[in-house]
Amino acid sequence: MELELRHLKLVHAIAEAGSLTRAATSLGVAQSAVSGQLGRIERALGGALFSRGREGARPTALGELVLGRARVVLPAVRELQDEAVRFANALSDVARFRLGGTHGPLMGALLDRLAAVHPDEPVTTHTSWSVQELCDMTASGRLDFALVGVCGESPPPSEQLQWRTVGTDPVFVMLADGHPYAGEDEVRLERLRDARWVSVPGEGCFADCFSAACARAGFTPSAMLETDPASCVHLVQVGRAAGLCRATMPPTPGLVTVPIAGTPLSWRHLLGWHPDAPAAGTAPAVLMHARAAHAEATRRNPRYARWLATHPQYGTISP
Structure with missing residues (x-):
């Protein structure tokens, strides 16, 4: 080697x-x-x-x-x-959309919209579990936009970039469709004190916020297994674990997403770009498409759409 x-x-x-x-x-x-x-x-x-x-x-x-x-x-x-x-970048006068993001359906939906609206202009993506890597690449000009998420009210991950909120989602729990609580309108976190937990990798304070939410509910969670989205879904489907997911997760055979009582955890989607980069001029349009993609993802999950009717502080940010 x-x-x-x-x-x-x-x-x-x-x-x-x-x-x-x-x-x-x-x-x-x-x-x-x-x-x-x-x-x-x-x-x-x-x-x-x-x-x-x-x-x-x-x-x-x-x-x-x-x-x-x-x-x-x-x-x-x-x-x-x-x-x-x-x-x-200084030589280029072609509109480009080089998108960086963590793994998730919102990235794919934004890519689809931009490719449809700009069929003759290059649209490329870079995915990473590391938000810091995406911010560094955007700040240095290797990416035009970073589509990332932060836990709750955490500040944007980089002061070099300009940030706008796409939408804010509650964190739901994923359960096998045969789980005793699968049919509940919401589940209290303490009722899952004996669950094994699974989630996708990530930086920031999400793991600490989850542990704090469990502590407030009166228990210490078992160790969180971090793995890729497909493995998370599989482990939930076969009843090996309970998962944590953003409420925009689309309906998936073999599992359901259930709101957590009191909404102790939330996730904010952010779009960032460098204010002095050539791509900054297209930022308003990209933000509009990102918000439209988020709103579409919300509609695809009927349970989330119903939940939003009584929780209007969540969901897609209006223009």
Whole structure:
């Protein structure tokens, strides 16, 4: 295996975080993926890069050597990339829609709308679990727009970008359609105290907010399993877990989404762009399409549409 930039980024992330678990969170990937990749890097370089113990991960002598070079190479490559992007953006007079987003149906719906309205103009996407990566790419000009989500009333993830709210959704619980509470109009969180929980990966405070909501309900939740959306759905369908999802999740065979009493958790969809970027001129139109896509997603879930009738503070932001 030849050493690549992504390997240096991984080693640098572990050193900065001080542990593989925290590095995995910052990178938006599973801890097992970080551990496996580090093992392959260490085998390629011929020795351990970190010593691991209760205090976390500390660079070995070989690790310090690699980190010293990485701290020179990574900023230089980033500077080259940013300069090239700025140069290309300055030369381009073609309307482009380079969208970055986390995994979810809202991204696909926005992409569909833009492609339909602008059939002769390039529309591309970049998906990542890491909101910070998407913000960095938008700020540096490698993306035109970032479609991300934040927990509750959390501030936007980057001060460099201009942000507008697309919509705010409650967090519902996903249950197998045969679950005892599947037919309820809403379920109290404490009634699920014995559930195993599953959700998609993410940054920010969502996991802490969920734990705090459970604490207010009088219990400590079992460990949250983070995995991809398809695996989350499967685990719920077969009754292995209860899931957490945004209320815009479309109807899915084998499971139902149920409101949580008191709405202890919510999710805000944001569209961000750099105010000085060439794409800023198209931002109002992209925001309009993002809100239309969110409103359409709301209508596709009848339970959410009914719930909104008595909770008008949620849903799509009006123009």
